[in-house]
Amino acid sequence: MAPDQSNESESRTKIEGRKEKLPKAEGDCESCWGDEYDEEEVTMRRCAQCKNQFYCSEGCQGKDWKTHKYNCSPLYDDTTPATIPRDQESEDEIRRMGKILADWMKTFEAQGDAVKTRQWKGSSLPESTAFLVAPSPHFPPYKREIPNPRTKKYRLPLVLMARLFLNDLVGELSSEAKETLAGYINVINMPSSHAKLYGPKIMGRPADLSPGEYISFVASAPIITMQEYGTCSFSKECQERWRNLATAKLFLWDD
Structure with missing residues (x-):
């Protein structure tokens, strides 16, 4: 309803x-x-x-x-955690997810022009199976509905990766940097097929967004993390992680 x-x-x-x-x-x-x-x-x-x-x-x-409904999440909600605690467990999980993505990306890039054919599927890579056991959903559990999760089995892992990475990205920012980045997000022109992004909510509730909002952020993240804002900048490791996730999303979301 x-x-x-x-x-x-x-x-x-x-x-x-x-x-x-x-x-x-x-x-x-x-x-x-x-x-x-x-x-x-x-x-x-x-x-x-x-x-x-x-x-x-x-x-x-x-x-x-x-x-x-897949693109909607509350602008504010006092009953649901807005962030994931940043501790050793979450840091270990981020590194593990980063390696899964890096391994998949290395094999993907070795495919050359084969990936340009309609018949090629991202799930054909052996490294794709690692996505299905990643990441751990206990940070806290993600309860929002994913579109067609039974037939599109890579969607939930991709959303959970985006959630974990975004929470880590936001957690490293100062209040001033969050405000700057929120303003930048607000002026991004997303395709009509993507969920709209509202900067203050992305910065304020990184653990409680809709699947559509996470995937929209993934699509924009490679550009977002490459910019120099004055108030913040992002490491090459962070940039690579988002680039790899954006590529994996492109080829695995509908597999």
């Missing part, structure tokens, strides 16, 4: 006393794209959870929920 809608005044009331700012309002309904209403007669309403998807009616929201 789709979450309730909230209008602008209701949203402002609900966040009163919080630090969170609402994502910038969009101009069109993100279901019918203006085909079912007169712009002068309708007030656009936000998804009550993520505050970042906009609809002209409950009907349009209901139609869009089949897709949006």
Whole structure:
């Protein structure tokens, strides 16, 4: 069931006393794209959870929920951990995931032009089997629904890797750096097929995003981590990890 809608005044009331700012309002309904209403007669309403998807009616929201539910997570939620504790266990897991990705990437790059054919599958590499036992989901457990996890068995491991890596990335940043990076994320133009990213939430809730948000961040991460921001920079190891994950996602997500 789709979450309730909230209008602008209701949203402002609900966040009163919080630090969170609402994502910038969009101009069109993100279901019918203006085909079912007169712009002068309708007030656009936000998804009550993520505050970042906009609809002209409950009907349009209901139609869009089949897709949006995989891209939606609360802008704020006091009942779910927003971060994963950074300790020796999580550091060991990050190194293990990094090696799995590096091993897969090395074999992938050795395939040459074969990967450009439609018949080639990322899962054909022997190193792909290591993804299916990685990573450990206990940081805390990830409970958000993954699209088609039984038939697309690499999706959950890819999301859990992204979750663990993002939590580590955010955990190393100062408050000033988080604000800078959040602003950069907000101006990234994502393809319409990707989940929208809201910088302050990415920086504030790295352990509690939707599958779609994690995968959107993976697609952007190689560019994000290569930039020089003044307030922060990222190691070559970090950059390589995200580059490898982005490539693995491209070839394993639909396998």
